Amino acid sequence: MEWFTDADYWLGRLLFQRGLAALYLVAFLSVADQFRGLIGEDGLLPVPRFLASVRFRRAPSIFRLHYSDRFFAAVVWTGAALSAAMAAGAGDLVPLWASMLMWALLWALYLSIVNVGQTWFAFMWESLLLEAGFLAIFLGNGDTAPPVLVLWLLRWLLFRLEFGAGLIKLRGDPCWRDLTCLRYHHETQPMPGPLSWFFHHLPGPVHRAEAAANHVAQLALPFALLAPQPVASAAAGFVILTQLWLITSGNFAWLNWLTIVLAVPVIGGPATAGALGLPEPPHFGAAPAWYEGMVLAVTATVAVLSYWPIRNLLSRHQVMNASFTPLHLVNTYGAFGSVGRVRDELVIEGTDEPEVTDATVWKEYGFKGKPGDVRRLPRQVAPYHLRLDWLMWFAALSPAYAGPWLPALLLALLDGNPAVLRLLRHNPFPHAPPTFVRARLYRYRFTTWHQLRSTGAWWDRTLLGDYVPAVTKAPMERETGIS
Known part of the structure; x- marks a missing residue:
């Protein structure tokens, strides 16, 4: 032929x-x-x-x-x-x-x-x-x-x-x-x-x-x-x-x-x-x-x-x-049938203090690709694919996207799971896992030219509230069925 x-x-x-x-x-x-x-x-x-x-x-x-x-x-x-x-x-x-x-x-x-x-x-x-x-x-x-x-x-x-x-x-x-x-x-x-x-x-x-x-x-x-x-x-x-x-x-x-x-x-x-x-x-x-x-x-x-x-x-x-x-x-196939007008981000924090009070010092976990530290320039990641970072973006849109994996993530941080910690850029508890973790929801906005020149920050963020309140290991194990 x-x-x-x-x-x-x-x-x-x-x-x-x-x-x-x-x-x-x-x-x-x-x-x-x-x-x-x-x-x-x-x-x-x-x-x-x-x-x-x-x-x-x-x-x-x-x-x-x-x-x-x-x-x-x-x-x-x-x-x-x-x-x-x-x-x-x-x-x-x-x-x-x-x-x-x-x-x-x-x-x-x-x-x-x-x-x-x-x-x-x-x-x-x-x-x-x-x-x-x-x-x-x-x-x-x-x-x-x-x-x-x-x-x-x-x-x-x-x-x-x-x-x-x-x-x-x-x-x-x-x-x-x-x-x-x-x-x-x-x-x-x-x-x-x-x-x-x-x-x-x-x-x-x-x-x-x-x-x-x-x-x-x-x-x-x-x-x-x-x-x-x-x-x-x-x-x-x-x-x-x-x-x-x-x-x-x-x-x-x-x-x-x-x-x-x-x-x-x-x-x-x-x-x-x-x-x-x-x-x-x-x-x-x-x-x-x-x-x-x-x-x-x-x-x-x-x-x-x-x-x-x-x-x-x-x-x-x-x-x-x-x-x-x-x-x-x-x-x-298809993409972006809807476009968000605002950007919300989940920020996960932990503390090694035995009790949570108004004076508790919380430390933030850093992700490899998604926005976190407002002074950190967004990174070029593609064509590499950071799957956890992408799912964190979806979770910020709606808790329905977090499904079974977000509680499992929080429990893994409380356990100091090394395989999960390798998915992150920064672990603020390198020697022992935290006693409490929480997830907070922030509204992120790109800074203006003036803000960038004066502060060096690429993002400006405002706290919206708790996404997951402070939890410790035992309740998380009961919730997830994982131990």
């Missing part, structure tokens, strides 16, 4: 595969660094407890066969090593079937982690990485030219990602329709970056232009991605530029980088190659018949599974992020 492949997209495929493998590596490394405190045997939401209460069909995972922290670490580091090898080009040094098995193993390992990760792994970029990783299995390697059908499946994924995010905004918060959302977003987003303060203080017309450009990028350009070349390539280039803007203004784990990686294989075709001065494609062999059959089967499967995200896109009750199968194959 001569139509089956298109050699003009060879460079886009190569960059996509190397970039995707690099993001797999970031994802595995972030898991390796955090899993013991989050879902390990002594973590906040232990995997064995989760597996005992959830059936296999809801959460397929190799950890159904066996779980221990040591085995989990072995799986994670296997994924990290394989990701590094694929990023270095190992997939092009082996036969096609072997390359496909390597991509499939990466996908299966990360799927196994996500499916036992519970709320810590319920972010849209986890499903996005898995869906892109699944399609990468069938994109081929240096033995054959890129298959056209898989290239179109990647465009369909990028279309759903961008158009879904655009629709949820248009249907959601009215500030998107009157172009005022960006007046608030840079300050109230989950994890501001080092430039977010400056973005927040841009003039009002620039914020309106940001919102308008977002509508163009997410509501109009997705259709241009499906147009003939070179229109599709130009649309992909604009998507890349908008994602770079988002990268500089905030921290969204690997979401923006993966969106860029997905846009890269859209760029191609003779006209685009000539305009950009791209090198000529190398010589490729014919695609094996078994490979063609697998690509056709996968394309048909994605077409069938696309019914649910299409129905969701057309619904007035659009869901923002959802996976319709436990394999995270064809998902629906």
Whole structure:
């Protein structure tokens, strides 16, 4: 089948595969660094407890066969090593079937982690990485030219990602329709970056232009991605530029980088190659018949599974992020259907005094990414993902988001749990755990230019009240059932 492949997209495929493998590596490394405190045997939401209460069909995972922290670490580091090898080009040094098995193993390992990760792994970029990783299995390697059908499946994924995010905004918060959302977003987003303060203080017309450009990028350009070349390539280039803007203004784990990686294989075709001065494609062999059959089967499967995200896109009750199968194959995406006007933050404090009085001295725990110390410049974290910091932002929005993990976190601090303490930047009780802990709710605002110059503070904060009043170990054990 001569139509089956298109050699003009060879460079886009190569960059996509190397970039995707690099993001797999970031994802595995972030898991390796955090899993013991989050879902390990002594973590906040232990995997064995989760597996005992959830059936296999809801959460397929190799950890159904066996779980221990040591085995989990072995799986994670296997994924990290394989990701590094694929990023270095190992997939092009082996036969096609072997390359496909390597991509499939990466996908299966990360799927196994996500499916036992519970709320810590319920972010849209986890499903996005898995869906892109699944399609990468069938994109081929240096033995054959890129298959056209898989290239179109990647465009369909990028279309759903961008158009879904655009629709949820248009249907959601009215500030998107009157172009005022960006007046608030840079300050109230989950994890501001080092430039977010400056973005927040841009003039009002620039914020309106940001919102308008977002509508163009997410509501109009997705259709241009499906147009003939070179229109599709130009649309992909604009998507890349908008994602770079988002990268500089905030921290969204690997979401923006993966969106860029997905846009890269859209760029191609003779006209685009000539305009950009791209090198000529190398010589490729014919695609094996078994490979063609697998690509056709996968394309048909994605077409069938696309019914649910299409129905969701057309619904007035659009869901923002959802996976319709436990394999995270064809998902629906979206972000910031509503934008907060104010920023509230949870601040956790402890004391080693035997009783709590009005004179008690409380010491604050420091988190790695989320705002705390008002004089600390927000850090650049992405593409790394600080899961606890993100959930703290959600918990400040509503106690419903804190669920079972916030009491477990407070008890872990009272116990001096080393795995959990490693998730934090600063432990004010390095020698012995505190006798009491509490969580307080503060209203955070970016300072003005004058305040920054005079005080050196990036944030101004006002106490709203207690979120969790002072508690000690025994009551927390009774509440959580953990000892």
